[in-house]
Amino acid sequence: SQQGEEDPQALSIQEGENATMNCSYKTSINNLQWYRQNSGRGLVHLILIRSNEREKHSGRLRVTLDTSKKSSSLLITASRAADTASYFCATGGNKLVFGAGTILRVKS
Amino acid sequence: DAGVIQSPRHEVTEMGQEVTLRCKPISGHDYLFWYRQTMMRGLELLIYFNNNVPIDDSGMPEDRFSAKMPNASFSTLKIQPSEPRDSAVYFCASSEGLNEQFFGPGTRLTVL
Numbered sequence: 001s002q003q004g005e006e007d008p009q010a011l012s013i014q015e016g017e018n019a020t021m022n023c024s025y026k027t028s029i030n031n032l033q034w035y036r037q038n039s040g041r042g043l044v045h046l047i048l049i050r051s052n053e054r055e056k057h058s059g060r061l062r063v064t065l066d067t068s069k070k071s072s073s074l075l076i077t078a079s080r081a082a083d084t085a086s087y088f089c090a091t092g093g094n095k096l097v098f099g100a101g102t103i104l105r106v107k108s
Numbered sequence: 109d110a111g112v113i114q115s116p117r118h119e120v121t122e123m124g125q126e127v128t129l130r131c132k133p134i135s136g137h138d139y140l141f142w143y144r145q146t147m148m149r150g151l152e153l154l155i156y157f158n159n160n161v162p163i164d165d166s167g168m169p170e171d172r173f174s175a176k177m178p179n180a181s182f183s184t185l186k187i188q189p190s191e192p193r194d195s196a197v198y199f200c201a202s203s204e205g206l207n208e209q210f211f212g213p214g215t216r217l218t219v220l
Contacts, residue, residue, distance in 0.1 A: 097153070098150060
């Protein structure tokens with residue numbers, strides 16, 4: 001079974017708006033990673049947050065982690081059409097287990 | 109660096125045929141992973157290697173699937189005989205230790 005489950009399954013927003021995606025997982029973790037996949041391409045690593053971190057930033061990305069609730073969120077601020085992609089959370093160290101992903105569509 | 113290289117990018121074959129997918133990881137990376145992605149099952153880890161040694165192949169669906177890593181710069185995933193349900197996108201990824209994984213562009217396999 002999948003370790004991480006993203007919510008929502010799909011999200012459609014206007015360019016310039018913020019997009020928030022959530023991930024819930026089942027077991028204890030050392031770190032949680034977020035990846036992006038553009039249509040027809042491989043996954044691209046976005047950010048890794050360790051279990052002792054609560055928040056991490058990278059450019060327009062903000063990731064939070066709540067280990068007590070076994071959940072994480074990915075916020076993309078000031079979205080652009082180029083952010084249109086599927087976003088996955090993954091846990092498990094080297095044996096990563098990916099969630100089903102959130103499909104984000106940013107309309108220009 | 110050119111990133112993770114996979115070949116072929118597309119493969120169309122008939123049921124029963126042997127299929128070989130190839131991967132060249134990023135130089136210096138000591139972990140290599142093979143994944144399969146389908147609409148129904150999402151992204152699944154098939155097998156991963158550390159320093160060319162298979163560590164966990166529990167995700168390999170059945171004996172028709174095999175993977176090798178003869179050296180640090182090359183790995184293959186073989187399906188023999190192939191079946192229509194093997195149709196999927198197969199990704200290879202590599203990493204340096206317990207860090208982010210770098211994915212290749214994938215091989216889209218269609219088994220007729």
